Amino acid sequence: MDEVLLRSLTPSVLAILVRRGADFAAAEDAVQDALVEALRAWPATPPRDPTGWLVTVAWRRFLDAARADAARRRRENRLDEEPASGPVPAVDDTLQLYFLCAHPSLTPSSAVALTLRAVGGLTTRQIAQAYLVPEATMAQRISRAKRTVSDVRFDRPGDVATVLRVLYLVFNEGYSGDVDLAAEAIRLTRQLATAYDHPEVAGLLALMLLHHARRAARTAPDGSLVPLAEQDRGRWDTAAIAEGIEILQAALARDRLGEFQAQAAIAALHADAPTAEDTDWVQIVEWYDELLRLTDSPVVRLNRAVAVGEADGPRAGLAALAELGDSSPGTSGKGDPTPSSPSRRDSDPISSSRGHPVPRYTAVAAYLHERDGDLETAARLYAEAAHQAPNLAERDHLTRQAARLNARRPH
Known part of the structure; x- marks a missing residue:
């Protein structure tokens, strides 16, 4: 299983769920569940359309969570019709995710953690190991960050300078645990360079x-x-x-x-x-x-x-x-x-x-x-x-x- 491939697909899958109406925090949780399922299922039956597979599974996870939450029943009525499966439109919202994760209302440490989770596709455990903090501490940090940006409009223009500073901080953290943050920062910056000609x-x-x-x-x-x-x-x-x-x-x-x-x-x-x-x-x-x-x-x-x-x-x-x-x-x-x-x-x-x-x-x-x-x-x-x-x-x-x-x- 190519974990780097999975991480590279994460931002586009997350962006599709947000564009369909899921709030950022719930969408991010659903995408993480889909990544776990991919790690289990893909070695035996790799999909022809990895992005489409992840979108379908993540959307189902989101709907399941929405149905299970009594406070979201009104929203469930609007989301109940699942979009037909099939090829995913080639719309890349990765750049907006970078801007969202580097939102000025977040502290630098929270912006870095959220970027690694939402754009980098790393698990909470991997991020916690990289920062040498308990997993529960990192989970709280990421949850707070997701709540902070949950009501931010997805189509607002962002500040590329802030995004670059977040990536700069990721690179400076070096490497520890099973994730090389310096290499991850280079991968994410390559991705940003593809999406943003600056x-x-x-x-x-x-x-x-x-x-x-x-x-x-x-x-x-x-x-x-x-x-x-x-x-x-x-x-x-x-x-x-x-x-x-x-x-x-x-x-x-x-x-x-x-x-x-x-x-x-x-x-x-x-x-x-x-x-x-x-x-x-x-x-x-x-x-x-x-x-x-x-x-x-x-x-x-x-x-x-x-x-x-x-x-x-x-x-x-x-x-x-x-x-x-x-x-x-x-x-x-x-x-x-x-x-x-x-x-x-x-x-x-x-x-x-x-x-x-x-x-x-x-x-x-x-x-x-x-x-x-x-x-x-x-x-x-x-x-x-x-x-x-x-x-x-x-x-x-x-x-x-x-x-x-x-x-x-x-x-």
Whole structure:
């Protein structure tokens, strides 16, 4: 049984039920029941029309549920006539589902969970495993999200920028359990790119492909982080890099620059360098300047400071870092989600979706001070950053950096 095929059919089946009059929450439950039935029945008797089969079964499940609910008897009279089975009209409402699941009334975490369930076709258990939360907790989150959007008109125009941010968050969650969320985000973004011809959609897809291409080289066999400069570039996925660059070039040629295209351009320059020493840091700084014009955030400024430190020297990087002001070491560090780690690590803007801005700022400062020859300050800052790190892998990496410098200092 091809579960990826089932997940790819989910949004169109759900959209058909909603278009026929089912409310979103009930329709989504019915589609999930149909997917479970498909997993049971299809291996023995695969249907000629998978979409039509799912629509028929899901619609019957919806009618059964409606009949069983006394509060819906009036609605049942309107829905009682089941549409004739047969080929399903080739109408793709996937795009509207993306917009619905990324509705502004939802919190980011709820929008992500609902997108994975309704558009991605994942089960509540799979989503809960991916987020490392109890299944009951995730079920409540999804139920609340479905209730929130149940009365939203299906034909309202949506905001593609919100949809892209939801997919961006899905990608940043990485992978755990039996669902690879990074790969799932790429699949969903490909689907969106098919339904919506927009250069920023293409930019996000390119960005995901370029970062995902380096995944195999990011960790050592023992699970420790491998700095970008030390990664085995022979393990990078050259096919994914080539595809990402091709998609990016086509998007940039449309001359409608957006932040995901700019981020993808930076990722492409990292991917295009045969060695870390060959990285075109000057051009990367220029792209960060473009990104600042599009979205002036502390995250972007922190990443730019790293690039400036590489292009113009550590003192120039420290000067750029000082411009961040309130996010300096030892302060509360307010602002956007955490920036990426220092450039000797795999410093990807896309890897910075969670946590607190202070640890990454402090780690960047430590790296730049080390490059400037101030080992004592660098060691102290690495230790501070390790103490504040949002996960064990980063904490271990930064602790090792502090220990390495302390071992080099005269006693």
